[in-house]
Amino acid sequence: MPATASTTASTWPTDLVIVGATSAIAENCTRLWLEGGASRALLIGRDEAGLDRIATDLRVRFPAAAINTSVTDLLDVPSITSAVQGFAGPGTPGAAAGAGLTVLIAHGSMTDQAESQADLAKAASVLQVTGVSPSLWMEACADTMTAGTIAVLGSVAGDRGRRKNYIYGASKGLIERMAEGLQHRLAASPLNVVLVKPGPTATPMTAGMPASGLAPVSAVAADIVKGVNAARPVVYAPIKWQVIMTVVRLIPRPVFNRLDF
């Protein structure tokens, strides 16, 4: 077991379910979890070729682990229900794994704010893919799982609405309220809910942005894995964003609305 597992009072998962497994952050987290000893991973997504490439990579890296894929429409309610039943319902290996099951819900769509503003259909799609769908996956997991961890990728963009990304930010804000509510509901249960808030990360999704402000995806994933294993309710990755966003949230509205960022 790696140092991260032995030095904190955290559980290293045995079973992984990664929803939106082709996201770069999710892929890096999956590698780290398998590296640290997880023995099974189910990769869920809508891009079959992408899932296959990641599964092949993981099988070469971790020949002893069982890697499976499932092509699923992430937005379709019956598909969500049956997928969650399939991996965490009674009699499944996920249910048998108990506290060893970690589900990471990672999908989202970072469409440009200007495009979403100009086209209501695009705005609807961002809200749907980035906000509503992950929320429904969380809800379905919370209703089915009895132990383990549900982790969901929110964003620092969800901490305060800004003109530069409020449609994406609002979707991530929805996830935050869902996570908060589920944490309240499950406070006495062995099922943990972790809200992850990555800062801007260097991934293919952000390839066009200035690289200087972007954290390396491997570093972000390492922070996420550590925080999720420790079942911390809110995980900022990198941690500096906790301080930055606290300041940002505290700026009085009249001042904030005059700032250009």
Added chain:
Amino acid sequence: MNRVSSWGRLSDAEHSVVAITSAADAPAIIASTAPGIARGMERSYGDVALNAGGTLWDMRPLNRFLAFDAESGILTVEPGVLLRDIQATFSRQGWMLAVTPGTEIVTVAGAIANDVHGKNHATRGTFADHVVSITLVRTDGEVIVCGPDDEPEGRGWFEATCGGLGLTGLIVQASIRLKRVPGPWLLAEDVAYQSLPEFFELSDSSELSYEHVVSWIDITTGGGRRGILSRANPAASPHRAPPAAGTPLGAAAGGITFPLVPPVSLVNTLTLPLLNRAYYRLKRAGVGSKVVHYKPFFYPLDAIQEWNRAYGPRGFYQYQCVLPRESGLESVREILRLVARSGQGSFLGVLKTLGDREPLGMLSFARPGVNLTIDFPNLGASTLVLMASLDSVVAEHGGRLYLAKDARMPASLFEAGYPRLEEFTAYRDPGISSELSRRLLGS
């Protein structure tokens, strides 16, 4: 547009960085954004993977393993896979790279395009000697699969692409042959030497019984009067746990990072002799053999992330040359004399012999001879003048400079040092261009 620097931090120009996220999409992407050049981890020191104001194809997202055959040891990867991931994954399964450079934070395609070598050139040759197959995508849409056994046409593409600086096409896939090892351990030994003749003697005798041989040399002493030769063989050591420095795949979780760019280089005329002497004493006190993990032996500098910041805001040059063995003693001595007289240089001086084998690639660096590597903090004109004087020694003795490290050599030295240049030119992709290619190849 993004500001991009290479490892030497000599420039910081805007580039249009285009992420290549799938091999299938690569032909369309490069066709519509050419001219450009592929970039990986930007560990080359100069301008081989820079294209100021133009396109950089970012290969880092293509970082997946595609297949591994545990019988033959042949590993097929996407181009952006890091050597670090290969070493960490396969050393546990009894395999490692046959040839590795002094950093593992580089991509497979970068290792091929610069045809890197390691501390075991005499026995294992260069990285290209272990490449089985390369898939290239050209900016006109053509896809070329080539390997060392594809006579004659494929062989030509292969020899042009290995060490070909990314100029023959975009590498989208490669198969390499790993070598069997007993595990991640080496039995290593440090031996001090006090003169250049002693170095050559020691190096030659070491190569008879050690796979890996390299030496650190104190470049402040003029005649090469202080050095430490390190030699090692793979070793089985079942009783030790790997070093605890973070998880192998999460580099960010391990090691330390050089925290800032100091206003002046920390390596300067005041600190230089002191640093070198202290390092020598430290190493000399610890001579003897011990079992070490591959990381500190192969990649000592990887332990300090972004160590290149230590040279300050103006960056640094690395001067790496290979000189024919026949006059190696005189030429190395002459270079060290010039360097010591200038008071420039650094803590990093590497002296090692390269084996008696011509490299496979048309523009590969590692020819038979003796290799000398020195870092120079960029002091402007005086550093350029010093390197020009070193150039004349290299030219006079028929040596050459390593393109992966170069940011300034004159075209004449390049042409003299690389006799297969003309042959190479026929394989270039007209839609691919880098600062280095424009500087040395005219386009």
